[in-house]
Structure formats: C-alpha cells, structure tokens
Amino acid sequence: MAPPIDPEYAERVREVYGLTCLPRWGTRRNFDRPTLGGKAAKVSKALGSPYMPWQRYTADIGLEIDLDTGLLAYRGVDLTVPRQSGKTTTVLSVAVHRANAWQRQRILYGAQTGTAAREKWEDEHLPILEAAKAFQGRYRVRKANGREAILWTRTRSIHTLTTNKEQAGHGRILDLALLDEYFAQVDYRLDQATGPAMITRANAQKWRLSTAGTSRSVPFNQMRARGRAAVEQGRQSKIAYLDWCALPGMDRTDPAVWRTCMPALCPAPVRGVCRCSKDWRHTVTDDAIFGELESMADDLSDFDRAYLNIAREDGEVDRDPNVPTPEEWGLLADPESLGTGVVAIAIDITPKRDHAVIVGAGFDPLGLPRIVVLEYGEGTGWLRESIERWHTKLKPVAWVLDEKSPAATMVLPMDRAGIPRMKERKEDWHRGHLWIPTVPQFGAACGDFTDAVRQGQLVHLDQPELTVAIDGAASRPIGDGLWAWGRKIASVDISPLVGASLALAALLRFQDLANPPQVAVAASTPATTGDMYRPAGRLTI
Incomplete structure (x- = not known):
C-alpha cells in the first residue's frame, strides 16, 4: 500500500519547487544536504529544455551531497515515470553535467538494446547537444560503429553507449551508468556488467529509468518492489527511489487521477496551455492524454502502462522453486x-x-x-x-x-x-x-x-x-x-x-x-x- 503523503512535506515541496504531483512512493528530499541538482538544471536550460518541477526535484534528490563524506549521498537513482514526462532531457543533462563537472569521467548510456541506444543517441541526444551554443567547441563526436562516443576535450571525459551484452561495462572503470527503458531488460546482465566497474569509484552512480513494463519485466519489477519496500519501511538506502504512478482500479478517464501520477501534466492550464512559469512549461496537456486514451481504447492496459505507469499483466513468470525470492x-x-x-x-x-x-x-x-x-x-x-x-x-x-x-x-x-x-x-x-x-x-x-x-x-x-x-x-x-x-x-x-x-x-x-x-x-x-x-x-x- 502506498504510504500517505505528509502534508507538511508536500507543502514545503510545493513552496520550493512548485511541484504539486509528488511521487506515490519516493525518497524524500533532505533539505539539510547541499545538492548538485541546480548545476544539472543549468545544464538542462543550456540544452534548451529547462527543468520542470519534477525534474528539478528528482535531480536535487539524486545529486544530494553527504555532509560527512563530501561525496554523492546515493550510489544509485531508480526513477519510474509515465511516458513523455521528460526522461530524455533528464538523462542527458545528468550526463553532460557529470562530463563537465569532473575530470576523466566515463559515462555509459543504455536503452532496450544496443541498437535502440544508438538510435536514441543519434536522433535525440546529439541533436539537442549540437543545438546548444553553450557547449559548442567543447566536445567532439565519434560515430564509428561499436565505438560511438561524445568526447569532452577540456575534462577528457567520455560518454559512450552500451551494447547490452554481459561484457558491456567490463574492463574499464565507470563513473555514471544511465540505463534507460529499464523495463525492457529480461535479465541482470547490464547491472552485472556495470556494477563491478563502478565499485572503486567514490562518486559513481547508476541511474535506472523507465516506465512500467509487464509481468515479464523481472529486473524492473524487482527494482520497483525493493524501492517501494524501502520507502514504506522508512529505511535508509544508498539508492534513491522515485515512483510516479496511479494505483490499479483508479479511474483512468479522470484528469484528477492523472494529476496524481503525471508530473509533466500541467495542473492548471489556461485555455489548454501551461502558464505555470515564464521560464519553463509542463509538456503534457489534458487534450493529449484524452487523445491517447481514445486511440488505445482497444487495449486499455497499454494506456495504463504508458500513462498511469501501471505494469501490464502479461502471463506469469516461472520462478525456480529452489531459489529464494x-x-x-x-x-x-x-x-x-x-x-x-x-x-x-x-x-x-x-x-x-x-x-x-x-x-x-x-x-x-x-x-x-x-x-x-x-x-x-x-x-x-x-x-x-x-x-x-x-x-x-x-x-x-x-x-x-x-x-x-x-x-x-x-x-x-x-x-x-x-x-x-x-x-x-x-x-x-x-x-x-x-x-x-x-x-x-x-x-x-x-x-x-x-x-x-x-x-x-x-x-x-x-x-x-x-x-x-x-x-x-x-x-x-x-x-x-x-x-x-x-x-x-x-x-x-x-x-x-x-x-x-x-x-x-x-x-x-x-x-x-x-x-x-x-x-x-x-x-x-x-x-x-x-x-x-x-x-x-x-x-x-
């Protein structure tokens, strides 16, 4: 069961971030800690995509600094939001910030498959970066098949792609792993490949980002189960967890339900347009969601998965009876x-x-x-x-x-x-x-x-x-x-x-x-x- 929202905390988050849609399960912002979230926000703005409140909230939590060590407080950030919420710009801004904040950083980006990662990189990441005047002349691009990379000349950091093979992250140290569309992973080879490469790096982080999948999305479902359990128990964890979703049985046609789980949906549009700030805009509208609901009428479970972030039941996954759950x-x-x-x-x-x-x-x-x-x-x-x-x-x-x-x-x-x-x-x-x-x-x-x-x-x-x-x-x-x-x-x-x-x-x-x-x-x-x-x-x- 989702934990109740603390009214005091919700009010403070609204005052600081303008965020009215808190994650249903979420690591809370420790306001006593400094954060590099503001740095990532400046990068995103320079990339032409100013953060929405939920993105700034997520970056501030994920990039909190532990006062005792001076290092990042979290070794990992597990984030699950509905589709079209702005994951791409969040991922890219975190990567670009990392590449420019420290020397000789090794950054790895992965998606459903190696091919999907390259397509995302070529069709979305590179065009956004190339259009940003603030970063012109500060990097070069290598497009050789299998050796794709963004090479940052001042810091000598490198931003590469994963092939989604078990050996993808082996052999070299790794400072930041960004595993996008995590629901598509059917086993743990990417985690197993990237984890050991990060062990010796004091400030390393792994970000796993995704919309819900199906009952066959075993790694994602276990990530979600562990994250929710940690939040419910109030347990300290080295992994920050943020989960925006509706609950099964909620009215999928009710915009009020949408506003409890879609952080990119404008809470108060003016004639259908977001006017929440002169600096940024919510990117999703009620009309767009109604259109998606109508187009997916033949299989509403797809709508629930994509926009309410509810996993679709897709057959039972056989578990080995000899292995502890x-x-x-x-x-x-x-x-x-x-x-x-x-x-x-x-x-x-x-x-x-x-x-x-x-x-x-x-x-x-x-x-x-x-x-x-x-x-x-x-x-x-x-x-x-x-x-x-x-x-x-x-x-x-x-x-x-x-x-x-x-x-x-x-x-x-x-x-x-x-x-x-x-x-x-x-x-x-x-x-x-x-x-x-x-x-x-x-x-x-x-x-x-x-x-x-x-x-x-x-x-x-x-x-x-x-x-x-x-x-x-x-x-x-x-x-x-x-x-x-x-x-x-x-x-x-x-x-x-x-x-x-x-x-x-x-x-x-x-x-x-x-x-x-x-x-x-x-x-x-x-x-x-x-x-x-x-x-x-x-x-x-």
Missing part, C-alpha cells in the same frame, strides 16, 4: 548488523574467470549466521594476496571452495600459503584449513542455504552483489533429489551466491574449531573482536 531475501537484510570472531570463508570464480569473490559467514550477536561479501572484483590476479590478508586478519575456522569449478586453481597456491586441505577424519581437522566438499555436500550446501533464508535463519548486509545474484539465479539437478546452483543457466554472475552457500556450510560444519570463548560469544553476547563488521578491501559500499 527477492522478498524472502529482503526480509533478512540488516546493514547495521555486527559480527563476531567466528568466521568461515569461501572463494568462488566465474566460469570465464572474469570475476572472483570472497564471502565470509560468521555469527551475529544473537547467534544467527551472518553473510558478508568481503571482496568482489574483476579477474583473479588479486585473489592470492587477498586470501593471505583475510587469513591473517580473520583467522577463519575454515576455508572452502568447489573443486569442480574454476576456483580449483586456488588449491595449490593456498597450500603453499599455509592453508592446506582439510583431512577427512574429524579428529584430524585443524582450524584454518581448506575444506573441499564432495558433490553431495555441495548440493546440500545449496539446499541448506535456501532453507536458512526461507526459515529466517540468517542475516546479511543487503549488499547488491548478493541481491543481484539471487534475483538471477537458477538451479540444476545433480542427483536423486539433490540440486546445485547452475552457473551456465543463470542470467547473472552467481559467484557471490555460490560463495555464500559454501561459507555458510563451512561455518556450521567447522564452528567447533573456534576457541571456546568465541563460540560462547557468538551464541550470546555482542562481540568486539573480529573484523567482519563491514565489507572491506576491493568492495566499497
């Missing part, structure tokens, strides 16, 4: 959870060896297993040094990896680093050795992980690497009733999920190898020992 996973999130000194650590590497992950499992003060992605990064070259560092720092009860995966290449280096393979007999087990589970044990670890999630028997830090992995995971049979995570059939990199499952299994199997005081602490009182309080190293969230 995003809702089940989200219920166990606790970004403030503290850890104790009992830790097991897993390593996993993707089939292409383009990414690797180190995942820890420990206990929270109440004795619940606590999952943390310690490091996630490109390639595997960094693994050996990181393994040695975490081994010294956390003194895990055990390490674990799947020997039938690419991670098997780490067995010999770990042995040389003083982390030998765990013996088979329990009486020969030693703390800090490497456990290599059998195929049945690996299958059991996957099943036990799902059971723990569904029974509420673990906590996690709400890290995006794990959330994305679970959203795109799939299972494969490995025997009579046993199953394991399927790397080749998943729509994303699931190495964080594989690592989490193995780490949890190792923790529960070898926890008795910890010193008795640590076990007692894990089961009863908060601990101040150990370093699993926050993710560290290559992963910065």
